[in-house]
Amino acid sequence: MSVKSSISLTDQQDAFARSLVESGRYSSMSSVLQQGLELLRQKTETEAVETAALRELVQRRLKDPMISTTEMESRVETMIARKRRVIRVDP
Structure with a gap:
């Protein structure tokens, strides 16, 4: 079924x-x-799905135990070192 509609457009x-x-x-x-x-x-629709997924992720993260800044920095440094080894990049 189609509906006729009148619209206005800019030039x-x-x-x-x-x-x-x-x-x-x-x-x-x-x-x-x-x-x-x-x-x-x-x-x-895509934005609605992404927003719902982000909300769910935030809710899950809020339920998990928090880690210190020092621990997070250590984890990031470890991850970077691991990635450098995989792609063979010297620091």
């Missing part, structure tokens, strides 16, 4: 959309706008 948006149609990339202005809305829908 720049209209020119860009028309250039996509004129170049043959899209068959109509409606196709351009539908694709734009689909991309926005996908982006919004």
